[in-house]
Amino acid sequence: MVNAWIVASLAAVVGGAVGFFVVMRGASFVAHAIPNGSFAGAAGATLVGASTIAGLGIFSVGGALGIGLLGRRGRRDVATALTLVFMLGLGALFLSLSAESSEAAYSLLFGEVLGISANEIVPTLALAVASLIVLGLLWRPLLLDSVLPERSSGRRLLAVDLAFLLLVAMTTTMTVPVVGTTLIFTLMIAPAAAARALTARPGVALALSSAVALVTVWGAIALSYTTNWPVGFFVGALGACAYAASHAAARSGDGGPGRTAGRG
């Protein structure tokens, strides 16, 4: 239980922080596609008997590169969709070949936070620290390119974009065992979108996003523990509540910082 608490908290802090840029860059679809597609990596790892983390890592990085490179020519959303469904198709194949039980598929897709063991803490901590360091290093270029992409040269834009995608991949690898491939996404979008509605300052928004994610995860684990319902359900539900509440709060406070007059 304590293990679950520690690992989930790490996942929430990093997910919330990376999520800030996901929302800034309008990359929700990517943030959904990389974790969801990495599901195939875990299924493949079981098939060949490798470690799940390695499978997740390889597939999430592969997905990130696929989206970044395919998206250079043609539409980003199409590239993302096709990369995702291709990885999912592989996942379906691996699952059917390994005759894996559907409970195992379920826990990969929707997480099994209460089954986390103590020896997962160290690798998760290492990945969390690494993600936050990369985020710190990329802070200014990411912020600049998210706001004013026209200002940068094409090559630099691609480099920053790939670095961002790899950051999402790294977060994915560490978070999948906790909330499952589908709900990391909620952890990245809802808290960041909520934070953005409440403050106009980037640093504060990032911290707020992590905090909201943390509260969401803690609440979800506690509720899941008492009701025995899946933790993913509560992460999704609480995330949506945080989003709705922050938007209601922002609307009542003179239109909120995120709103503009929309003329021009």
Added chain:
Amino acid sequence: MQALLHAIVEPGFFADGAVQTAAALGGVVAVVAGLIGVFTVIRSQAFAGHALSDIGSAGGSSAYLIGLAPLWGFVGISVLAAAAMERIGVQRARGRDVATGVVLGVGFALASLFLYLGMTYHNASGEIPTILFGSVFTLSASDLPLVMGLGAVALLVVLTLYRPLLLASVSPELAAARGVRVRLVGGAYLLALAITVALCDLTIGAILSTALLVGPAAAALRLTGRPHRAALLAAGISLACTWLGLLLAWDSFYWPPLRHGWPVSFFIVTLVLIAYLAAGALARGQTKRG
């Protein structure tokens, strides 16, 4: 000739009843998805389409839970989710992917709950792979009229709105200046999209259905600059991928070393990706020469 045919098509393919049903159902869905998908891609709503199909998994699993046919679950929840996305602004360019993402998150939460409840109280674990990854082989011929009816509704909506929808997809401003009610047209399209996605969910599964919706359309858009032709081409590519996928899945029962059928959806998705990449290469070749 006969021997060659046997090498490509393993025996029994055309005679098998399940294959005939799957080919008919898959064919209808593929054509509808290809035609509707052209507008999905033009309007940059690939994420919305994908989210609708993912949310469909919640519908499929809840339908199972209360003992309905999955199709009704897929259709019901997709239409509901489309309405929710419309409300929170999926049609605005700014912030719409966050709106989509939040709805999708809720959909996932529900899916995880329903699947869990299904597994706990109904011992329904065998259904999960079908709901998530679909299997066109498990459909029965009695589904055909319903699938065709829903497909016809979706096509009718898009054909009726064809001109205003195309104009609004090029520029909402231009359409509004001509008196088109842009939001109404967009909402009606979202409804057609939801129905189409539900049909795709049924054939290749909730989490893979985006492939049929987006892939053939995106490939067609790379090859032609004419709206009608793009729609027909997308339907053709979609149909080809689906039928070829069925054939390969049938053949895969005979493949060494496992002699274990591979999932149909895997083949369809892979073929769609190949079609998209090939269309890109072809288009680049054309521009280089031209």
Added chain:
Amino acid sequence: MSDEPQSTLTHAVPERAEPQVAGETVLELAGVTVELGARRILDDVGFRLKAGELTGLIGSNGAGKTTLLRVILGLLEPTRGTVTVNGADVGRSVGYVPQKFMLDPDLPVRARDLVALGIDGQRLGVARPSRERRERVARMLGAVGAADFADARVGRLSGGEQQRVLIAHALISHPSLLLLDEPLANLDLHSARAVVELLARIAREQRIAVMISAHEMNALLPVMDRVVYLADGRAACGRAEDVVRADVLSRLYGHRVEVIRAAGRVLVVAGEGDDAEPTHPHHLDAEEH
């Protein structure tokens, strides 16, 4: 969306080439005021546009040009005042070319298709193809000098080319009024001059009232019959030489401005020594390039 048969669209509007009474009023605005919350975007704006005349709608960014165009198009209801357009259906009698927008290069819509959507893009169903329709589109494309790229995807055309296609799209339904929102922004000098000359020719030959919004009036000076000068939501209207004067514009801006004429160009700058209204600093560079 209208339900009239196809024929009204193609034949009801008379050819503009036939002689008409000079100066027939096409559009009349009276006392138009637009308020959004506490902000007053337009303040008691009134003017008339006449057939065959080219009018410049001049003002800096934020002066209310786009809002004014939206009011004329019927997309925005004014808080007070009236807009009378010659002909009841705004969608048909007013042609509109929006500000340059980013079009997807992969959009499967050719220049030809976009112009055809100008005939009946608001109608339900798929258009029945006909030789007459094709020829009408081809004639229109030729008239704006867009025949050479009629089969290219609109998203892959240059800014000037897209502008011509959009003008054809707006003109093909024979409007009596043509509105263009900043058509010259982002065009190089040569393309801008070509577009302005095209528009002036359309106004005179087809007896259409053409209104062009711009933040810079010099490109329009040689062809502009009248000017509607917007500042801070208020408007001054008339012939260019009557409006673009230090005393008129000073009254409009509410502080002193100078009008400098040099080498056939006009420059509006803040007057020296006067307190330059710190609340409206953006007006100071209104006419600088």
